[in-house]
Amino acid sequence: MDRASVFNQYLRTKGLKNTRQRMIILETFLDSASHYSTEELYQVLRQDHPRIGYATVHRTLKLFAECGIATELNFGDGQARFEPLYTDHHHDHLVCTRCGKIIEFVEPRIEQLQREVAQRYDFTVESHRHELYGRCIKCSQ
Amino acid sequence: MDRASVFNQYLRTKGLKNTRQRMIILETFLDSASHYSTEELYQVLRQDHPRIGYATVHRTLKLFAECGIATELNFGDGQARFEPLYTDHHHDHLVCTRCGKIIEFVEPRIEQLQREVAQRYDFTVESHRHELYGRCIKCSQ
């Protein structure tokens, strides 16, 4: 089941409504490969849909996170970011502190060591956050 | 050189002043094993020193981070936290999402893998953030 269907089904089961705005925001969000903040997505949407308000974008992104088709990221710049979630493709992030570029990485050995650490402290992991901050190749010259 | 001396020396070199408030805040901060937010440290200080203002606590914590005796943490609850920094003792965190307990962990093999990942993308790491969120043993029953 694709993410649009997951979202629509979530709306149904919660008794929420399938509105024009929500569909436009969903489409724009899924089309992008980007890690949008609310403000950034709002600005992109405004180009074609100037009537859609900031609050609606914000509420809709929250809904995406609630129904599991997006995750909320926070890179410490004071703005939450959202990315479309691929359940079969977990990854973490390299964040360039100069140009803002975000690189995704996968390292199963780190995931394994995380599980070991959690076990060591009798801790049940629900989620994690792992980011490396520094300079991407372009910005380190 | 202990952390109080590092701070005092930092004040000197920057032409800043060694004030009563700064010394009280430093002492209280270092005495605690805790990961205080500005608000929390402010509340603790208020008990014995009701005249110290929130802004002063905030500015002083920033100074601690600047001079390297503390690090700023962010666990995604919208409040920055600060912890005394031991330069010879890097660690990451397990954060209980129920009771807020914070457990520190050290896993050199993860650090090593991080370096490998960075190299893979020609990325120069300046810092990183690694947190596991879930239930501590008390809260998982």
Next chain:
DNA sequence: TAGCTTTTGAAACTCAATTTCAGTGGCTTG
């Protein structure tokens, strides 16, 4: 001690996030 400069604390301000509310518009039922 004088005098210059930084600091302090209260209050104001900033900015993203969130809430409010009156008007709008899906959706379901008869």
Next chain:
DNA sequence: CAAGCCACTGAAATTGAGTTTCAAAAGCTA
């Protein structure tokens, strides 16, 4: 397919952490 309920929308107001302002207070240096 019309009526009516209830969620939704968007603008504006509010919240809350963080930051800045400013006049009075307090360090520091000569």
